[in-house]
Structure formats: structure tokens, C-alpha cells
Amino acid sequence: xxxxxxxxxxxxxxxxxxxRQHGGxxxxxxxxxxxxxSLSYLEQLFGKLRRHELVDSxxxxxxxxxxxxxxxxxxxxxxxxxxxxxxxxxxxxxKSNCSTDEHGRPTVCMTxxxxxxxxxxxxxxxxxxxxxxxxxxxxxxxxxEGTAHRSETPVKISPxxxxxxxxxxxxxxxx
Numbered sequence: 001x002x003x004x005x006x007x008x009x010x011x012x013x014x015x016x017x018x019x020r021q022h023g024g025x026x027x028x029x030x031x032x033x034x035x036x037x038s039l040s041y042l043e044q045l046f047g048k049l050r051r052h053e054l055v056d057s058x059x060x061x062x063x064x065x066x067x068x069x070x071x072x073x074x075x076x077x078x079x080x081x082x083x084x085x086x087x088x089x090x091x092x093x094x095k096s097n098c099s100t101d102e103h104g105r106p107t108v109c110m111t112x113x114x115x116x117x118x119x120x121x122x123x124x125x126x127x128x129x130x131x132x133x134x135x136x137x138x139x140x141x142x143x144x145e146g147t148a149h150r151s152e153t154p155v156k157i158s159p160x161x162x163x164x165x166x167x168x169x170x171x172x173x174x175x
Contacts, residue, residue, distance in 0.1 A: 049083065078127075
């Protein structure tokens, strides 16, 4: 199983937004510059995030985006599913008839239950990590590096802060 760029960028952009929304709405162009993500790509992602009621948009001068919910009430799974990111380790896309027997009849492959259980575990893990957890982790990193509260200094989200799996370093992960 592998998260694509779409899911990673969406989580990174949401961390950036949550870190900065205390100063008012955050523009996608600012996120784009800080995180080196294409503005048009962010527009597509934030359209989906808005439709799933994870962000609100404010139009006009001084406009931008804010979180539609408290960061502690938004999970990484919410973000990934909002941008249509499938999380599926099975080879069959979760279908119950993913193989055929020697007579050509549909059946379930021998490892289907294993990969389905892995899917459930991954979703449970991503559902256990809130956006607030990632924001707190990033703020701690900024404090250690001495970059907190410097709005003029762009802070690129470190890969480990944006990657919820980084917390599980040292554990075996099936890919």
C-alpha cells in the first residue's frame, strides 16, 4: 500500500493551513509557495476538501481558507478520503470475487483476508491521527529549530511531520 502525492499534499497543505489560520484566512498561493505545491493542484484539492466540509473558503480581499472544524476533529483519514485517495492493499480493489477456481468460477484469492485486514488497520491508524496531533508535532519542531512565530519565514513542513507513518518507525510495514 502506498499513499500517492495527492494524499500527501492534502495532508501537508492542511497542516500548513492549521498552523497559520489564527492570523485569518490563508491563501492557497501562500501555501503553494511555502510547500512547493502547484497552485492549480491545491485548488483541485481544496475544492474536494471544501465539499467534504473540512475547510471553508472566504472570498474577496483578505480571503482564503480556514478549517471548517477544529483541528482535533479532523483526522488524516478524513483528509485522505476527502481527496478521493483509495487505501487498498488488496489486488482486487476489495471485491469479494477476486480470483477464479480451476473451473473458472469466481472465488476469493488466498491472501484476500490478509490484505483486507491490513486495509482496516491502516484506516484505523489514519483515523487515530488528528490534524491537531500533526500541528502540535510541527510546532514542537519549529520551537526546537527556533522558527516558531516568525510569519515572515516560510516553514516547509518536514516530511516526518506530514507523514503519519513516521511515528511508527522501526515497526514492520508491508508495502
